[in-house]
Amino acid sequence: MHRRTRITIAFAVAGVILIFLFALSPLNRKKVHAAGEREPVEGTVSVLAVWGGHELDVFKEMARPFEVEKGIRVSYEGTRDINAVLTTRVQAGNPPDIAVLPGPGKMAEFARAGDLVDLSTVFDMERMRADYTEGWLNMGTVDGKLVGVFAKVAIKGLIWYNPHAMDAEGIEIPKNADEMRAVSTRLVRRGKTPWSIGLESGAASGWVGTDWLENIFLRQHGPQKYREWYEGKLAWTSPEVRETWETWGEIVTNPNMVYGGKQYVLSTNFGQAAAPLFMDSPRAYFHMQASFIQSFIKEQFPNLQPGEDFNFFGFPPIEPRYANAVEAAGDLVGMFNDTPQARAFIRYLTTPEAQSYWTSGTGALSANRNVSLVFYPDVLSRNAAQILQKADIVVFDASDMMPGKMNNDFWSAIMSYVQNPSRLDSILRDLERTRREAY
Amino acid sequence: MILRSTILAVAAVFGVPAGLTLYIFLVEKGVARLRFPVQKRIRPWLWVAPGLAILSVFLLYPVINTLVLSFLNSDSTRFIGPQNYLRIFTDRDMLIVLRNNALWLVFFTLVTVTVGLLIAVLTDKVRYEQAAKALIFLPMAISFVAAGVIWKFMYEFKPKGVPQIGTLNAVLTTLFPSFEPQAWLFNPGINNWALIVVGIWIWTGFAMVILSASIKGVPKEIVEAARMDGAGEFQVFFRITLPIIKPTIMVVTTTLIINVLKIFDIVYVMTNGILDTEVIANRMYKEMFNFMNFGMASALAVLLLVAIVPVMLMNIKRFGQRGEEQ
Numbered sequence: 001m002h003r004r005t006r007i008t009i010a011f012a013v014a015g016v017i018l019i020f021l022f023a024l025s026p027l028n029r030k031k032v033h034a035a036g037e038r039e040p041v042e043g044t045v046s047v048l049a050v051w052g053g054h055e056l057d058v059f060k061e062m063a064r065p066f067e068v069e070k071g072i073r074v075s076y077e078g079t080r081d082i083n084a085v086l087t088t089r090v091q092a093g094n095p096p097d098i099a100v101l102p103g104p105g106k107m108a109e110f111a112r113a114g115d116l117v118d119l120s121t122v123f124d125m126e127r128m129r130a131d132y133t134e135g136w137l138n139m140g141t142v143d144g145k146l147v148g149v150f151a152k153v154a155i156k157g158l159i160w161y162n163p164h165a166m167d168a169e170g171i172e173i174p175k176n177a178d179e180m181r182a183v184s185t186r187l188v189r190r191g192k193t194p195w196s197i198g199l200e201s202g203a204a205s206g207w208v209g210t211d212w213l214e215n216i217f218l219r220q221h222g223p224q225k226y227r228e229w230y231e232g233k234l235a236w237t238s239p240e241v242r243e244t245w246e247t248w249g250e251i252v253t254n255p256n257m258v259y260g261g262k263q264y265v266l267s268t269n270f271g272q273a274a275a276p277l278f279m280d281s282p283r284a285y286f287h288m289q290a291s292f293i294q295s296f297i298k299e300q301f302p303n304l305q306p307g308e309d310f311n312f313f314g315f316p317p318i319e320p321r322y323a324n325a326v327e328a329a330g331d332l333v334g335m336f337n338d339t340p341q342a343r344a345f346i347r348y349l350t351t352p353e354a355q356s357y358w359t360s361g362t363g364a365l366s367a368n369r370n371v372s373l374v375f376y377p378d379v380l381s382r383n384a385a386q387i388l389q390k391a392d393i394v395v396f397d398a399s400d401m402m403p404g405k406m407n408n409d410f411w412s413a414i415m416s417y418v419q420n421p422s423r424l425d426s427i428l429r430d431l432e433r434t435r436r437e438a439y
Numbered sequence: 440m441i442l443r444s445t446i447l448a449v450a451a452v453f454g455v456p457a458g459l460t461l462y463i464f465l466v467e468k469g470v471a472r473l474r475f476p477v478q479k480r481i482r483p484w485l486w487v488a489p490g491l492a493i494l495s496v497f498l499l500y501p502v503i504n505t506l507v508l509s510f511l512n513s514d515s516t517r518f519i520g521p522q523n524y525l526r527i528f529t530d531r532d533m534l535i536v537l538r539n540n541a542l543w544l545v546f547f548t549l550v551t552v553t554v555g556l557l558i559a560v561l562t563d564k565v566r567y568e569q570a571a572k573a574l575i576f577l578p579m580a581i582s583f584v585a586a587g588v589i590w591k592f593m594y595e596f597k598p599k600g601v602p603q604i605g606t607l608n609a610v611l612t613t614l615f616p617s618f619e620p621q622a623w624l625f626n627p628g629i630n631n632w633a634l635i636v637v638g639i640w641i642w643t644g645f646a647m648v649i650l651s652a653s654i655k656g657v658p659k660e661i662v663e664a665a666r667m668d669g670a671g672e673f674q675v676f677f678r679i680t681l682p683i684i685k686p687t688i689m690v691v692t693t694t695l696i697i698n699v700l701k702i703f704d705i706v707y708v709m710t711n712g713i714l715d716t717e718v719i720a721n722r723m724y725k726e727m728f729n730f731m732n733f734g735m736a737s738a739l740a741v742l743l744l745v746a747i748v749p750v751m752l753m754n755i756k757r758f759g760q761r762g763e764e765q
Contacts, residue, residue, distance in 0.1 A: 083728065083729055084724070084728035084729060087728050087729075087731070088728060109731070200625075202708075202711065203707070203711040205710075205711065205713055206713065259598065260597075260598035261598070263596055263598070263620075263621070263622035263625060263626070264596065264597075264598050264622070266622055266625035266714075267595075267596045267622035267624065267625045268596075404729045404730050404731060405729070405730040405732070408725065408729055408730065411713075412712075412713045412714075415625075415713045415714055416713075416714065419625070419627060419714055420627075430531075430532075438730075
């Protein structure tokens with residue numbers, strides 16, 4: 001081969017290699033980063049979350065203006081088993097840029113392992129404090145670092161009812177637990193079934209029951225004990241916890257009180273469990289569920305008018321001093337990869353504009369107090385939003401705050417208890433043993 | 440991102456074969472310089488070396504690592520001896536897990552092989568054999584997860600007096616009006632059986648196809664000779680067909696055992712182990728990904744391995760024998 005040709009080829013090869021190396025080098029990435037911090041104009045942000053169906057449509061609708069404006073593609077991946085999927089991805093060193101976190105307990109684990117980005121470097125904290133009350137920001141803070149923000153929230157423990165059925169039976173809305181009990185007994189005496197409960201939820205079956213117990217516990221023993229309970233400082237075999245289980249047991253283990261008996265309770269998906277209230281001849285009168293059940297009801301019964309054909313009242317107070325307590329839950333979002341695209345998107349997620357998509361699209365509530373009530377689609381979600389704003393005591397879903405194993409065993413304990421209530425003693429003993437190991 | 444993964448993919452697809460070819464080329468060049476007897480001894484080892492290396496990295500190392508982890512605590516920071524194993528054999532929940540795997544092992548394997556064999560023998564004698572076999576084999580084409588979802592619909596429960604939308608309850612309440620609808624997956628007396636049925640539904644086709652092929656291989660002359668001597672259908676089956684296809688039955692059985700010990704998808708999708716339906720693999724998954732207890736998850740993995748290895752060795756030995764026979 002001619003000498004010059006050989007030199008040319010050598011240079012060409014070296015050039016190609018250099019280009020590749022440059023494309024892979026951190027030097028190159030840093031440059032994009034610095035430029036992108038101001039205004040990323042391309043690229044992708046990957047999002048892992050639990051939203052499906054209608055919620056996913058709303059999410060996409062919400063993401064579209066962002067995609068158009070910034071030119072960043074939002075690549076969404078959905079799962080129902082967020083805990084396992086996210087843990088695997090993080091362990092494998094391949095986390096999504098942004099993900100819904102399985103709960104505050106898990107969030108703390110990720111944060112302490114250094115997997116989550118400190119969001120105070122991302123947000124303008126002045127504005128965040130203006131948008132979110134301290135309580136919400138605290139729930140996303142671990143060891144003084146903000147690592148999670150709420151994409152949307154819900155009130156738990158609302159009692160849903162069918163106003164027409166209530167009128168037909170001549171029932172007033174009960175104002176406290178005693179009235180609730182009296183109304184239920186009256187319905188039973190007339191041969192009606194007061195409650196409809198469904199616990200099935202795939203890999204998370206039983207969580208509806210934990211909501212029941214949490215709402216009862218909060219109103220029986222107050223926020224202080226509630227905190228001790230989820231922090232693992234209160235024994236499951238304590239009289240407080242036992243009292244709560246037995247209070248719920250009056251309803252759920254009594255075949256006269258609950259539609260379809262235990263087989264229905266155990267096997268019915270939570271999303272279907274409100275249906276008996278709205279059949280042509282109602283088969284049940286009350287259904288305890290979070291504010292998000294509204295979108296399920298609307299999907300199954302598109303003709304029902306919120307406020308007229310279905311409505312809710314707050315969980316009946318038990319101890320008067322805890323009357324104004326509310327349990328809330330929500331989708332905490334965290335950031336695992338510090339890319340300009342992820343920064344831009346998580347900033348967008350928390351703005352009132354993005355949040356109003358959730359509220360008007362799904363009836364979900366926003367933790368951002370600058371989302372105007374105008375953006376709540378109907379009287380019901382406006383009422384729920386108001387309850388949230390007015391509550392003196394707001395606590396987060398206790399089971400979500402417990403360690404993974406405690407939460408999981410709590411769920412399956414709910415199923416075992418409904419299946420065989422006489423085993424309550426041994427169920428509580430097992431939970432107590434889990435508590436000793438899990439914290 | 441996309442550019443980088445594309446480069447990586449191209450590099451892997453072309454780079455690995457190219458690298459291996461280069462390795463062999465160099466090995467041959469090097470070996471050629473040695474004396475012949477040394478060449479003969481050393482060459483096979485050099486040829487299998489890349490394979491052994493890959494096997495060690497992707498199989499041997501994980502196995503050893505899992506074994507080590509199983510003696511450590513949940514976040515693998517402290518040695519705790521055989522505690523994880525002790526818990527597996529003493530904890531009430533864990534004993535239920537073991538019991539369920541035993542149930543699966545015995546009844547799933549027994550019923551699948553028996554029914555598969557029965558169908559193979561019966562379809563052998565009819566004209567619409569192909570269609571019948573295709574129908575039975577069809578579930579094999581469905582993923583376990585999809586099968587789980589389908590059967591969840593089949594087992595759906597509605598209270599008495601409401602139209603039953605689950606196939607099983609609908610059929611039973613129609614045939615026997617006094618029948619009380621059952622929540623099949625939520626009744627501790629039935630739920631394990633309801634799950635095992637799904638497994639049988641999927642795997643019977645597999646057993647049938649292999650056994651059927653083996654039955655076709657039974658020499659016609661022997662069967663005809665037996666008939667000439669006055670043997671009935673049952674005698675032909677038990678004295679001729681069965682002994683001849685016995686090795687195949689063993690292979691099918693061991694394959695099924697290996698699969699059933701690892702059963703996961705059906706349980707995960709349909710009950711996720713609630714109300715005493717947990718099995719080892721599902722529990723392992725939970726310990727690992729939900730509870731972050733790496734020690735216990737590893738101990739369960741080792742337990743599965745220990746249970747499966749003897750069956751696998753038996754299977755390999757069978758295959759080896761058949762190789763020699765031919």
